Amino acid sequence: MVQEKKVEMMTKLAIFEKNEKDKAMKLTKYYLTDYVRGELLKSFFCVTIGYLIIGVILSLYNLEYLISHATSLNYPELIGKIVMGYIVLQGVYLIIGMIGYQRRFHKAKRKVKNYDRELNELRLWYRREKL
Amino acid sequence: MNCGCGIEEKSCKIRRKVERMERKVYIRTILEWREKLYNSYVQYDIYIKMFLRFIMSAIIFIVVGSKLNYYEKLSNPLLILGLALVGTFVPDALLVFMVVVVTLLELYFLSPIIAGICALCFLFLYLMLARFDQKTTLALIFVPIFILWKIPISLVVVIALFFGASSVLTIVAGTCFYYILDAAKNIDINVGETTNDVFALIHMFMDAIIKNKNMYVMLMTLVAVFFITYFVRRLKMDFSFEMGVIAGGICGFILLLLGNVMLDSKFSILWVVLGSVVSCIIGLLVHFMHMVLDYGQKEKVQFEDDEYYYYVTAVPKMKMTVSNKKVKNIYTKKKR
Numbered sequence: 001m002v003q004e005k006k007v008e009m010m011t012k013l014a015i016f017e018k019n020e021k022d023k024a025m026k027l028t029k030y031y032l033t034d035y036v037r038g039e040l041l042k043s044f045f046c047v048t049i050g051y052l053i054i055g056v057i058l059s060l061y062n063l064e065y066l067i068s069h070a071t072s073l074n075y076p077e078l079i080g081k082i083v084m085g086y087i088v089l090q091g092v093y094l095i096i097g098m099i100g101y102q103r104r105f106h107k108a109k110r111k112v113k114n115y116d117r118e119l120n121e122l123r124l125w126y127r128r129e130k131l
Numbered sequence: 132m133n134c135g136c137g138i139e140e141k142s143c144k145i146r147r148k149v150e151r152m153e154r155k156v157y158i159r160t161i162l163e164w165r166e167k168l169y170n171s172y173v174q175y176d177i178y179i180k181m182f183l184r185f186i187m188s189a190i191i192f193i194v195v196g197s198k199l200n201y202y203e204k205l206s207n208p209l210l211i212l213g214l215a216l217v218g219t220f221v222p223d224a225l226l227v228f229m230v231v232v233v234t235l236l237e238l239y240f241l242s243p244i245i246a247g248i249c250a251l252c253f254l255f256l257y258l259m260l261a262r263f264d265q266k267t268t269l270a271l272i273f274v275p276i277f278i279l280w281k282i283p284i285s286l287v288v289v290i291a292l293f294f295g296a297s298s299v300l301t302i303v304a305g306t307c308f309y310y311i312l313d314a315a316k317n318i319d320i321n322v323g324e325t326t327n328d329v330f331a332l333i334h335m336f337m338d339a340i341i342k343n344k345n346m347y348v349m350l351m352t353l354v355a356v357f358f359i360t361y362f363v364r365r366l367k368m369d370f371s372f373e374m375g376v377i378a379g380g381i382c383g384f385i386l387l388l389l390g391n392v393m394l395d396s397k398f399s400i401l402w403v404v405l406g407s408v409v410s411c412i413i414g415l416l417v418h419f420m421h422m423v424l425d426y427g428q429k430e431k432v433q434f435e436d437d438e439y440y441y442y443v444t445a446v447p448k449m450k451m452t453v454s455n456k457k458v459k460n461i462y463t464k465k466k467r
Contacts, residue, residue: 002439006436007441007443010434010436010441011432011434011441011443011445013434014432014433014434014443015430015432015445018430018432019430046258046259046262047258047259049254049258050254050255050258050259053251053254053255053258054255056251057248057251057252057255057337060248060330060333060337061333061334061337061341063330063333064330064334100263100297
């Protein structure tokens with residue numbers, strides 16, 4: 001015989017699993033530090049490639065100036081500015097990323113906690129049925 | 132006591148009461164229509180969503196084809212239809228990728244150098260801004276289209292009402308996307324083929340982007356509108372969503388006007404006014420209808436236990452029920 005209360009609980013759990021399988025549930029398989037580190041690593045590479053792209057574009061923009069002043073440019077200062085800019089940009093992205101990814105992780109954790117609580121209720125239901 | 136309308140107090144009170152009841156009936160009628168729409172949407176949600184997505188994809192490719200008409204074959208109606216059909220079924224990120232590829236192909240037939248620079252700019256925007264918020268990936272293509280239609284504030288207000296703070300990055304990327312394409316469209320590419328001419332073209336193109344005051348004013352306006360709408364709608368008070376929409380519209384109007392006055396950006400005053408008003412109306416309409424679009428989605432799940440396989444369709448309930456009262460007048464004959 002179909003038990004309505006049990007089907008209701010199982011349906012809610014199935015809907016959560018279907019919608020959050022690729023989001024909250026996937027996220028909470030990691031520890032917080034591992035997840036944040038993984039995302040920050042991706043961010044690091046993306047910012048590096050982005051910085052290289054902007055470097056290429058700015059070089060093309062100022063190419064005439066660079067070629068005409070190639071011998072008189074202060075290269076250590078220029079390289080220092082480029083490296084400083086890169087470090088500052090990476091720092092900003094890493095700090096904002098750390099805060100953002102931690103919040104995302106905790107939000108996902110809360111959702112999965114609710115899911116676990118409802119799963120426990122279903123387990124209790126099964127135990128009562130067996131008794 | 133005279134209430135100032137020349138009628139006695141009691142009649143005036145009755146008249147006001149009747150007006151209030153009429154307003155309530157009017158509002159109730161609108162809410163009932165909303166629920167009827169909601170019930171139809173829930174019933175046919177898969178087909179309606181597919182149809183709307185097809186229309187959306189078709190509009191996107193038609194706008195790209197008509198505004199960047201550098202290669203006639205890409206504006207072929209059959210090709211646009213095919214792309215729109217594909218766009219109906221693919222994820223948002225892939226649709227955005229398709230639009231970017233079509234755009235770059237069009238620009239290639241304008242100038243391969245411009246197309247190359249634009250490709251680098253788009254990649255930069257994606258890596259640094261757009262990749263952080265997956266939910267609003269479509270804003271990358273819709274922000275440019277809404278700027279073209281002079282109502283970008285409406286889209287920003289809607290995004291601020293329903294999405295998180297990180298969507299502002301996609302809005303910024305979409306705005307830059309528009310002005311890069313605008314610069315590519317307006318540039319004079321009649322240059323020679325020598326190396327110096329090529330570098331001059333690159334310099335001219337980058338100047339057109341970097342020194343574009345309209346872009347900075349629009350960026351500042353859309354970011355301010357987003358944050359004002361976002362923070363007002365999160366306030367714990369009645370009508371916070373509606374106040375957020377109106378606050379965003381007013382902020383957008385003021386900032387665009389200030390941009391015209393102080394930074395000499397060239398936004399048409401008429402469109403600033405009309406655009407802000409239309410944006411507020413669209414924002415309020417979307418908020419009113421959002422329950423239909425957001426919650427009117429059936430969930431189909433399947434699971435099993437020891438005894439049965441279950442195939443369940445869960446249909447969300449609406450809070451307001453349609454009045455289905457039927458008034459039956461029973462008249463009895465009076466006995467004389």
